[in-house]
Structures are given as C-alpha cells and as structure tokens.
Amino acid sequence: MTGPRGQLRAYLAFQAKDFLLLRASLPTAVVVMFAWMMIATVQLPADGWESPQGRMIARQVFDMLSTMFVLAGAFLGVARIVSDDRSNGYYRFLFSKPVSMCAFYMQQWIVNGVGLVVLIGLLASLFGALTVPVPVGAAMQVMAVTWVLVGGVGFALSVGTNYDVPVLVVSYVGSSVLHSLKDSPGSAMAPWMRQIVRVTMPVQHVDHVRAALFAGNPLPLAHAGIAVAYGALFVVAAVVLMRRVSFAR
Amino acid sequence: MITLRGVSKSYRSLLGGRVPAVADVTLDVAAGEVVGIAGPNGAGKTTILAMLLGFLHPTAGELAIAGMRPRAYVEQHGIAFLPELMALPKAWRVEDALRRLALLAGLAPGRAREEAARVMAMLEIGEHARKRVKALSKGNFQRVGIAQALLRDCSVAIFDEPTHGLDPVWTMRFRGIVRALRKPDRTILVASHNLDELDRLCDRVVILDHGRIQRIVNVGGASRDGGAGAFRVRVAGDAVVACRSFTGATVLGAHEVELPPLSVEEFNTLLARALADGVQVTGVTPRARTLETEYAEAVGASPADVA
Numbered sequence: 001m002t003g004p005r006g007q008l009r010a011y012l013a014f015q016a017k018d019f020l021l022l023r024a025s026l027p028t029a030v031v032v033m034f035a036w037m038m039i040a041t042v043q044l045p046a047d048g049w050e051s052p053q054g055r056m057i058a059r060q061v062f063d064m065l066s067t068m069f070v071l072a073g074a075f076l077g078v079a080r081i082v083s084d085d086r087s088n089g090y091y092r093f094l095f096s097k098p099v100s101m102c103a104f105y106m107q108q109w110i111v112n113g114v115g116l117v118v119l120i121g122l123l124a125s126l127f128g129a130l131t132v133p134v135p136v137g138a139a140m141q142v143m144a145v146t147w148v149l150v151g152g153v154g155f156a157l158s159v160g161t162n163y164d165v166p167v168l169v170v171s172y173v174g175s176s177v178l179h180s181l182k183d184s185p186g187s188a189m190a191p192w193m194r195q196i197v198r199v200t201m202p203v204q205h206v207d208h209v210r211a212a213l214f215a216g217n218p219l220p221l222a223h224a225g226i227a228v229a230y231g232a233l234f235v236v237a238a239v240v241l242m243r244r245v246s247f248a249r
Numbered sequence: 250m251i252t253l254r255g256v257s258k259s260y261r262s263l264l265g266g267r268v269p270a271v272a273d274v275t276l277d278v279a280a281g282e283v284v285g286i287a288g289p290n291g292a293g294k295t296t297i298l299a300m301l302l303g304f305l306h307p308t309a310g311e312l313a314i315a316g317m318r319p320r321a322y323v324e325q326h327g328i329a330f331l332p333e334l335m336a337l338p339k340a341w342r343v344e345d346a347l348r349r350l351a352l353l354a355g356l357a358p359g360r361a362r363e364e365a366a367r368v369m370a371m372l373e374i375g376e377h378a379r380k381r382v383k384a385l386s387k388g389n390f391q392r393v394g395i396a397q398a399l400l401r402d403c404s405v406a407i408f409d410e411p412t413h414g415l416d417p418v419w420t421m422r423f424r425g426i427v428r429a430l431r432k433p434d435r436t437i438l439v440a441s442h443n444l445d446e447l448d449r450l451c452d453r454v455v456i457l458d459h460g461r462i463q464r465i466v467n468v469g470g471a472s473r474d475g476g477a478g479a480f481r482v483r484v485a486g487d488a489v490v491a492c493r494s495f496t497g498a499t500v501l502g503a504h505e506v507e508l509p510p511l512s513v514e515e516f517n518t519l520l521a522r523a524l525a526d527g528v529q530v531t532g533v534t535p536r537a538r539t540l541e542t543e544y545a546e547a548v549g550a551s552p553a554d555v556a
Contacts, residue, residue, distance in 0.1 A: 004355040005325070011352045014345075089336035093397060096302055096323060096330035096407075097353035104353075248304040 006099030008107055015111045019077070023112060024119055027072040031065050035127055049131045058131035062124070063214060066139045069120055070210075074146045075168065077112040078154030081105065082242075083162045091247060101247060102239050109155055109235070113147040138213035145209050145224050152231025153201060156238040162249065175201035202226050250405065250436040251278040251301065256310035257460075258296050270296045272460040273310070280404070281433040285447035285468075286440040287540075288457035289548055294440040295333055297457075298409055301438075302328060314405060322405075327354055329398040329406035329430075333413065333440070335390060339383035343374060343393055346382060347400065354401040368396035387414035395423065406430055406437045412446060424450055448540045456547040463547035468540055479510045479539070482520075485529035494523035504531075 038061050045051045049058055082105055085091045095101055120143045124136040153171060157164035178197045182189050183204065189197070205223040212220045256274045259267040271293040278284050286294045299305040300312055303320025314322040322328075337346050344365060351361035369375045372392040377385060385393065391414040398406065408427070412420045427450050430437060441447055447454045448468050456464045481501065484491040488500045496519065498506040511519065524530065544550075 004357075006327075006353040006355050007357060007361070008353075010358045010361075011349065014349050014352075088338075089332070089334050090338060091304065092302075092330065092332040092334070093337060093350060093394075094353060095304070096328050096332075097350060097401075098324055098327035098355050099353045100324050246305045248299055 004098075006097050006104075008099060008103055011104075012107060012111060015108050016115065019108075019112050019115045023076050023079075024073070024115060027069050027076055028119060028123065030072070031069045031123060034068075035061065035065055035123075039130060055132050058127075059134065062127055062131075062134045062139075065127070066120065066124065066142070067210070069123065070139075070143050070146050071150075073116045073120070073143065074150035075154070075165075075172075077116050077147065078109070078151040078158065079165045079168070080158060081108060081112070081155060082158040082238075083164050086247060086249065087162045095247070102242050105155070105159075105242070106235075106239070109151065113144070113151055116147055117143045135214060135216070138216075141213055141219055141224075142206070142210045145227050146206050148231035148235075149201065149203070149206060149227045150231070152234040152238075156234040156241065159238045159241045160245075171201055172203060176203045179204040202230050250280040250282075250315060251438075252276070252311075252313045253297070254311045256297070256300065256307045256312055258293075258300060258305060259308050269460050271300075271307075274457075274460075274462055275310075276455060276462065276465075278436050278438065280436050281431075282453065283427065283431060283437040283439065283451045285451035285454035286438060286457060287442070287444060287447055287454055287544055288463075292457040292548075293460040294457055295409060296460075298330075298332075298407055298438070298440060301407065302330060326405075327401055327403050329401065329403040331394045331398045331408045331411050333409035335394045337382045337393075339381065341382050342379055343382065343385070344369070344378040346393065347397055350397045351400045356400065364400050368399050371399065372396040388416055388419065391415055392419065395426065399426070404435055406435065407440075408438070409440045411439060411441065412443060420446070444540045444544055454540060454543075456544055458548045464543055466540055466543045479535070480508045480516060481534045482506050482508060482523075482530055483532035483534075485531050491523065491528045494526040494528050495519055 042057055042061075044054050044057070048054055080087075085094065091101075094104070117140050121136055121140045124134055124139045128134040128136060150168070150172065154164060154168045157167050157171075161167060175197075178200055179202075181187060182194060182197045205227040208220055208223040209227065212218070212223075253274050253276045256271060257269065258271040259269045262268050274293075274297065286297065288294050296305065300307055301314065301319050303318070303323050312319050314328075315326075317325070341349070347365035347368065348361050351364050352358065354361075356364055366375075369378055372395055374389060374392050374396060377389055377393075382390065382393070391412075395411065398408070411427075412423050415423060424446070427437060427439070439447060439450055444454075451468055454466045454468055455462055456466065482491070482495065482498070483505050485504070488502060488504050488506050492498050492500050492506050495506055495508055497509045501507050508516065508519065520530065520533075
C-alpha cells in the first residue's frame with residue numbers, strides 16, 4: 001500500500017495563494033494606499049513629475065515606501081510560518097501525510113521570499129509608470145537580501161518557539177540599536193559588548209546594501225554576502241532543528 | 250508492524266522537574282490487527298499516538314513502524330490519521346481542504362479532486378463542500394476529519410476519539426468504515442473513551458493508566474459480531490431453574506443467567522435445548538461488560554463508576 005509521496009510541487013499553488021491572501025495583502029494595501037495618497041495630493045510644478053522637483057519628490061516617496069514594504073513584507077512574510085501550524089494543531093492533518101516537514105516549510109519559505117521580490121518589482125514598476133522611472137531592480141535586490149536575513153532568522157525562530165514574532169522584532173530592533181551604538185562616532189562600547197554585537201543580526205549590512213543600490217551603485221557583495229550568509233545559517237539551523245526536535249510541544 | 254520497546258516520554262515542568270506522560274511501554278501490533286487504546290484522561294493515549302506519527306520523540310525507548318523510525322515511515326508512506334484535537338485553518342473551505350490534503354497524500358492534482366469528491370460523498374458532506382471549516386458543526390467537522398483520513402490507502406490507520414461529536418447513526422457508520430478498512434496487511438489503532446466502541450471494533454484493547462500499560466484485553470470484537478461470544482439470557486420464570494438447561498451458565502438475578510463464551514452453533518444448540526425444556530426466553534444480550542470490568546480493575550475504579 002505504498003503510494004507516491006506528497007505532491008509538494010502541486011501544493012505550491014495553495015502556498016502561493018496563502019502568501020498572497022494572508023501575508024502580502026496587508027503590506028501591499030498599505031503601500032498602495034500611501035502611494036496613492038501622495039501621488040494624488042502632492043503639489044507639483046507645471047511640468048509635473050518630469051520636473052526636477054517632481055523627480056525628487058517621486059524618488060523620496062519611492063525610497064520611503066520601498067523601505068516600508070521591504071521591512072513589513074519580510075516580517076509578515078515569515079511571521080509564525082511554522083509556529084502557526086504547530087500552536088493551532090494544523091500539523092496533525094498536514095504531516096500525517098507522506099510529506100517531509102522540512103521540504104514543506106522550505107518550499108513555503110521560498111514561495112514567500114520569491115513572492116515578495118516579485119511583488120516589490122511589480123509595485124515599483126507601477127509606481128515608476130505613474131511618476132518617473134525608479135530603480136526597480138535595486139528594490140528587488142534589497143528585498144531579496146532582507147528576506148534571506150530577516151526571513152532566515154524568523155524561520156529558525158518559528159521552528160524553535162511559538163513566540164517567534166516578538167523575539168524576531170526584539171532581535172531586529174535590538175540589533176539595529178546595538179550596531180548604531182557601536183558604529184557611532186566616539187563610541188565607548190566595552191570590548192565584551194562589541195563581541196556580543198558582532199553575533200547579533202547584521203542589519204547594518206542591509207542598510208549598506210540599500211544605500212548603495214538606491215544611489216545607483218552595484219550590489220556591494222561584501223555587505224550582501226554577510227547578510228545572506230547570516231540568514232542562510234539560520235535557515236540551515238531551522239532545518240536541523242526541525243529534524244532533531246519534537247515538532248509538537 | 251508497530252513495535253514499542255520500553256517507550257517513555259516525560260515533559261519538563263516549569264519548576265524544572267520531569268512529568269512522566271508515558272512510562273516504559275512495550276507493545277507489538279501485527280498487521281491485520283485492530284487494537285484499541287483505552288484509559289482515563291491523561292493516561293498517555295494521545296502521547297503514544299503523537300510518538301507513532303513522529304510528532305513527539307520519546308525520552309527513552311524505541312518505536313518502529315515496519316522497521317522504520319516513525320517520522321521516516323510517515324514521510325515515506327503516510328498514515329491515515331484522525332486526531333482527537335482536530336484543527337484546520339478556519340478560512341479553508343471543505344472541498345479545498347480535502348484537495349490540499351489529497352495532494353499532500355500523494356494524489357496527482359486531477360485525482361486529488363476526484364478523491365476529495367469521493368470521500369465527501371462517502372461521508373455525506375457534499376452539501377458542505379463550499380462552506381468554510383469554521384461554519385461546520387462539530388459532527389460535520391468530525392466527518393471531514395474521517396474523510397481526510399480515507400483519502401489514501403494506508404497500511405496504518407490511527408483514529409483518536411473517532412466518534413467524538415458524531416450522532417448515533419454516524420457512530421454506527423464509522424464502525425462500518427473501520428470494518429471495511431480491516432485488511433490482512435493493514436494495522437488499525439483506535440484510541441477511545443468509549444469502551445463499547447472498542448469492544449465492538451477491536452481484537453485487543455490496551456488499557457493505559459498513569460502512562461503505563463495496565464492490561465491488554467483480548468476482546469475479539471470483530472469475530473464476535475458475526476459469531477462467538479458470551480451472552481446474558483433473560484427468562485420469564487426462575488433463573489435457577491433455567492440454569493439447569495443452560496450448561497455452564499451462572500445465575501445473575503431472579504430472571505437472568507449468563508452463559509460462558511460460546512460459538513454461534515453452541516449457543517443456538519443450548520438455546521434450542523432450553524426452549525425444548527420449556528424455558529421461556531424473553532431476551533438475549535451479548536455480553537458487553539467484560540471490557541468495562543477489565544477496565545475498571547485496571548484503572549482502579551469500581552465497575553459501577555465505569556458503567
């Protein structure tokens with residue numbers, strides 16, 4: 001009575017639908033609403049968006065909205081990605097079927113990441129069509145790097161605890177604050193504290209990536225590499241944890 | 250097919266101590282068997298089933314299904330599983346939920362749709378196909394749970410409190426479903442508080458209490474339904490007089506005797522002789538209290554409490 005294993009590839013359509021409805025809809029709606037409000041209410045000179053002032057405003061709005069979407073998208077994209085099924089008990093139905101938990105969640109994680117990159121590309125293109133051309137590719141690359149970092153850490157946290165969302169937020173905010181303190185001019189941070197800061201989320205590297213790409217420079221590979229490697233390490237940790245530790249709590 | 254060797258599971262308490270949920274359970278369940286698991290709340294039934302599905306790892310001991318570690322077995326072959334704590338995302342529609350689960354069960358997209366329709370028809374939930382899960386009654390949701398367990402032909406089926414929330418008609422139909430599932434190469438586990446249900450369905454019932462196996466009772470439910478068993482006979486006259494015609498019977502009351510386990514032929518022969526002797530039989534009841542008695546003894550309750 002052995003049959004084929006779960007049709008995960010076919011299930012991908014349902015995962016994409018879940019991503020769009022449950023995770024992407026809110027940041028998309030918020031960003032579209034803000035963009036529409038700004039486009040509709042901004043006071044532009046006679047030659048509209050093509051004027052130097054119009055270009056500057058469009059670019060400022062784009063930078064702000066894309067940063068907002070990237071962060072909100074990464075957090076909402078990974079929030080409770082595993083812990084929701086565990087704490088609500090959905091896993092009992094899902095994983096009594098011949099399907100690997102690791103493969104199921106890795107696929108969901110990839111779908112959410114790719115979905116966010118595609119979405120920001122579409123939204124940026126739309127914004128560019130309505131105003132002036134904006135760096136669509138840069139926004140997509142920033143989204144991808146942020147996803148691997150925030151999404152990777154969030155994935156591992158969601159495997160490890162049902163309180164992954166607050167822990168992820170605290171980790172991100174805490175890391176940002178600590179890195180700012182460490183890098184501030186005249187910082188008197190103790191050496192042991194600097195060692196701790198070194199292992200926290202390297203959020204400052206994502207900031208470097210964003211700044212470089214939005215300034216029209218190529219992707220800074222060193223900064224992107226550190227952020228991606230850190231996130232990827234957590235993805236690997238998530239998979240190992242899922243295989244070794246009881247899924248149910 | 251299923252083996253448990255010295256399996257224990259304990260949880261860490263808030264104060265750092267260990268709370269045992271299952272302690273030193275050793276059990277073999279062969280292919281073709283239907284085995285019941287009974288026990289009071291917190292006896293460890295659901296914990297054992299969670300370990301068999303690989304959702305929990307044992308603290309000590311080993312579990313295997315067809316020689317494989319449980320999670321590896323499930324990921325390779327799947328288990329027809331109806332959990333006690335049923336939960337599906339509330340926004341899912343019944344039909345979509347079954348299609349999703351059919352895909353995960355390994356059915357190709359086209360067949361997934363067909364199988365979802367088949368099990369909905371079988372469980373008579375077709376009229377709820379477009380309803381969201383949150384709109385279903387407890388009984389209908391339970392039928393969705395049974396339906397998803399039947400999406401794929403599995404060698405192992407596990408039902409945890411399967412008739413919880415079902416009305417009497419569907420409770421009876423569920424027994425029919427389990428009987429239809431019985432195959433020489435399939436192992437079925439049923440955990441339930443309903444001893445009568447276990448008595449009717451199972452070959453053996455494992456009675457757990459405080460995480461330990463207290464007793465394993467051979468009930469032979471499936472064969473008894475069509476054949477041998479013990480009976481209580483109510484008579485119009487004096488039970489003591491009637492007892493002389495029923496060889497081996499014991500007097501239970503003024504008008505009731507209990508016969509020892511008999512085959513159908515033996516029972517009918519005995520009954521015919523008693524009728525020929527002039528005994529007026531007013532009722533015959535299959536013995537249904539043996540498991541209750543065993544259970545009561547195993548968990549230290551009085552039979553009256555269990556009944």
